[in-house]
Structure formats: structure tokens, C-alpha cells
Amino acid sequence: MLICAAASVPLRNLVLDHDRLATAATVFVAIFVQALPFxxxxxxxxxxxxxxVTPAVLARRLPRRTGPAVLVAGVSGAALPGCECGSVPIARRLYGDGSNGAAALTFMLAAPAINPVVLVSTAVAFPGAPEMVGARFTASLLTALAMGAAWxxxxxxxxxxxxLPMAFSDSDSRRTRFSEAARHDFLQAASYLVVGALAAAALHVLVPPWMFEHLAGxxxxxxxxxxxxxxxxxxCSEADAFVAASLTVLPLLPRLVFLVVGPAVDLKLIAMQAGMFGRAFAVRFAPATFAVAVCCATAVGWVFLGGAG
Structure with missing residues (x-):
């Protein structure tokens, strides 16, 4: 903290003296401040x-037949807000034979993508395009249901x-469970938000405008x-909408694909799935999820956003 305080004035002057650096700093702060409350x-x-809400409680609520179990698991993701970092361990605890396995994987994909926090953040990030909320919800839910049925x-x-990973001990108090879960999710999600905001800021100043115009065409x-x-x-799925919204040169359809693919498959999720489920699972599930998410987002976006968006 002392080092940051001592360096604050020189760093501020450095930013103010360089237009591109000032632009990048403005973009970074705008994205981070907008996303932090969500x-x-x-x-x-x-x-x-x-x-x-323990995994045992969720497991008892699922229907025994595979089709209804997958559907219930997908829709129930809307009621359990949280980032994808938390959905993977919960899905692993829920995983079982038959319908429970397919339902657990459906929930893993649906929960971080269609929960209220994510949808509200998407609405705030795209105030001029409310159809993005419905398109993201529909495409993400279809992706989760399709992968559950495929499994x-x-x-x-x-x-x-x-x-199976170790869950909380019965001796842990509710305060301990809450503080540990919230601390873990915040540190994990905030770190990736910083990386994403830095990447978006870098894209604004390092990538020539003609490249974005080429992608737009x-x-x-x-x-x-x-x-x-x-x-x-x-x-993090609770903050990615602000990064996508900052790329205003691109049409809405590619940005919708970004919002649907991200919560379903990314580098950290692949690593977590390999650690929780095994490498043989991850090398099969992740590529299939990527393909399904791109197809669902493209198809839904073509309907909701009017072609090229």
C-alpha cells in the first residue's frame, strides 16, 4: 500500500501525459467500476x-427421469446466482449415475449464464439493446440443455x-461457510475481471481500428x-457483459457469442473440470460445449438480433 501511495503521483502524471495510456486507463476503470457491484x-x-442450499437438497428435488431432470436442472440455474467458478464444485457434488449426472452438468452450464445477476448486468451493459438479455438467456439455456441431453x-x-471433492464439514458454522464461499468466489472472479478489463483496454489502444472494421464486415x-x-x-459471467459492451465497433451477434461461450467454456473452466471430473472428461466435454455454444448463440442471435445484429 505504501509503494502504491508513493507511486500514485508519478503514475498519474504518466497517464495524463500519454493520450493512448489515458484512454486505456479510462476504459479499464469504466469496465471495472460498472461490473464491481454486480x-x-x-x-x-x-x-x-x-x-x-446443500447439494443433497438439490439432488432430492430432481426428477428421476433424464429428460425432466435435465430441464429442471437447466431452469433451476436461473434461481441460483453465482459465477462459474462455484458451479463446477457444486455440479461435481451433484454428479451421479443416470439422470443425476446429466442434470448436474446441465446445472453447471446454466447457473452462471442465466441467473438474475448476470441478466441484470447484461441489461445495464446494453441499455440500447434490451433484446440482448433475451438472446443471452435463450442461447445459454439451449446450450446447457443440449449438453445435458448429449451427456x-x-x-x-x-x-x-x-x-468427489471435500465439502464443508458439519462442524463448520454457517458464518464460516458463508465467508469462505464468498471470499473464494470474490477473489477468483475479481482477478479474472481485472484481466478482462485490462485486455479490453488494451484492445482499444493497441489494435488498429481497421481490424475491428474488418471483423465488423x-x-x-x-x-x-x-x-x-x-x-x-x-x-466472470457476472462482469463479462461490460467487456462485451465496450467493443462497440463489432455487431451485436459476435458479442452475443462472446457472452454465451464465456460462461460455458474457458481456460479456467477447463482446468477446473479437469481437476474436479478428470482429464478424460475435460478433453471431451469442453470442445463439444464450445461447438454447441457457438451454434446456439449464432442461431438465437440471428433470430433475436435480426440477422447480422
């Missing part, structure tokens, strides 16, 4: 979920090789680029 709200709610049909239990290339960018940036 991130804080999301981690508080995820802490409450970890405290009061029920083609998934193999032997691909899940990792043992090449819809297929723009969709693929934003999908890959979502995987690489690994943003």
Missing part, C-alpha cells in the same frame, strides 16, 4: 447458496475419474474471433 452481489448470493445419450461414467470471422476470445480471457 460481482459483489453475485458472490454474496453464492455464499448464501453454499450455506443454506445422457453419449456420456460415459468412466470418463469421470476424479474423486466479416460476420463469420467476427463470431469465431469473439468465441476464441471468450475462451482465452476467462471472464
Amino acid at each position: 460481482l459483489a452481489l453475485g458472490v454474496v448470493i453464492s455464499g448464501l447458496v453454499a450455506t443454506f 445422457a445419450r453419449w456420456g460415459r461414467g468412466r470418463w469421470v475419474s476424479r474423486r 466479416q460476420l463469420a470471422l467476427g463470431i469465431l474471433t469473439m468465441a476464441v476470445l471468450a475462451v482465452l480471457l476467462s471472464l
